[in-house]
Amino acid sequence: MMTLTELVSSLLAGHRRGLARAISQVEDDGPEAHALLAALYPHTGRGHVVGVTGAPGTGKSTLVNALARAYRAQGLTVGIIAVDPTSPFSGGALLGDRVRMRDLAGDPGVFIRSMATRGSLGGLARATADVILVLDAAGFDRILVETVGVGQAEVEIASAAHTTIVVEAPGLGDEVQAIKAGVLEIADLFVVNKADREGADHAVLALQMMQGLAPAAVRGLAPAAAGHHRPERGRGADHAEPGAQPDGAWLPPIIKTVATRGEGVAALRDWIQLHGAYLRATDQLARRESARAASALDHILCDRLRSILLARLPEGQVSACAETIARRDVDPYTAAAQLLSQAGLLQ
């Protein structure tokens, strides 16, 4: 049995066994997990966290693997978290995991973890954020967080990322495209994967049109400030150059990839780097860190407050109260006030 100090030392020394044990502890979410995260927290804040999201069929997993290889080619270490919020009960994540394992297995610079929903979605988003902290403390240079889908679930999980990539692919149907409009606001980079397929240019055009309707694209029409390395992209001269704008905004680039052949992946990797530089050069990094800290603090406070309330009430009182609500003997608001009063919290 490792003590907390031994576990932290093992993880910080880069030992695989300490890392796996730390992640298991964090996923179990007990008091030990909180002590561990508290001990690891000062060692976090160095890794670049990249969220990758997109509808099923866009080839996200293949893209994440290809991106991991591109980072390895630069000598950077990569932690991958594959989150499947669409699979609340079983299975989905594990299958993807096996495919991924075959691809990247045996590389000591890559660590892969699959996570499926246990309990609520909020719980998943939080567990993901905690596992990111562990990988960050363990010294991984890049942490890739892949989530299935483009709904609110992914928005919440992606809020833990520094850079969010939204992946599209040609020919997934119009209704799917319409839904994606909702994630325009969270994308720092767009990828049109499977770019060798028919309709790829149409998908790029559709994204450019969506951007044309967004305030960010209207703001800056001149090329971005010099000094950044800007990867090559074919784009019409009538569009603003993507990336950092003169007014400090960020216009998401649209990058074509064929992940199965690795095409466009180096450019994607360079754009991620550029976005990281943009975050550090502006107040955006501090803003994202603040929002993340506020959210983490709020979750922890709610949990602790719930425990404090339960400790001040007779055992089974809250469950019994829920039963009276279910029978319509009392409404939930009145019942809540009664419980708080009984616990001496409503003076």
Place this chain on the structure above:
Amino acid sequence: MMTLTELVSSLLAGHRRGLARAISQVEDDGPEAHALLAALYPHTGRGHVVGVTGAPGTGKSTLVNALARAYRAQGLTVGIIAVDPTSPFSGGALLGDRVRMRDLAGDPGVFIRSMATRGSLGGLARATADVILVLDAAGFDRILVETVGVGQAEVEIASAAHTTIVVEAPGLGDEVQAIKAGVLEIADLFVVNKADREGADHAVLALQMMQGLAPAAVRGLAPAAAGHHRPERGRGADHAEPGAQPDGAWLPPIIKTVATRGEGVAALRDWIQLHGAYLRATDQLARRESARAASALDHILCDRLRSILLARLPEGQVSACAETIARRDVDPYTAAAQLLSQAGLLQ
């Protein structure tokens, strides 16, 4: 300005203006909303709440409209809530709303409300549950809650429903099918819509195979207990009959529909009725009501506890604390303990 008593009277009397105002108040989620929900709560618990979920492209909205018409043909009133968790920022729900309005407009026995995400997903699930209560109190016989997608988001929203329908359609691709495996556990009824298209039988077969792998289908192989009206369905004799099983379990039926032409919709309506009878005849209804009450109570308690904590701390203290966490001066667990101690909640 209506008083609370006037508003409640207007709503219970079936006035459209009182209903619309009540829903707006509930969506605003202020102290007034809580007083209103407390007053309405004793009048709830009568409507049958039906959740309808499925991937984009399955024709859910058309199906919900057709189902509403089938209920109207029986003289039942219908409230429809269209929830779009994939559209956190704008738009999506409103478009669908307009299509729907054209279809069912002018029928006083139908009320339609669209809801898009504001803030967190948890907030949306809760607001949806509150609007269901309002429609229930207003006396609607059936309340149809339509959500886009089949992820954890929809699982949480669907947890407010008595009967959950998962809609599929042929030809949406294999990966989409794989994802749907995760919602097998929440489905009370499966619908294969667009059943006139190629691949419909394949979709039915795929669902039957999934059921064959699930414990519920293995449990009961004999026909269900007699006494229930059982709508006609073509199904191989080597399968257990869907519906209530001898051991009290429920095997979800698979119903083929062509919603655009209304085909299969009456059968769907009858199956929903049968599932409602099953819930009442077993302990399932009480169980679902208890789980729902416990969840509502927990949400309200967390909100109230947060307010109590904030009232005991100097203004801005929690935000300032989040900043120190973002700067890595302190970890969030230690910071939370300090705040609770300062508020006098940790004796």
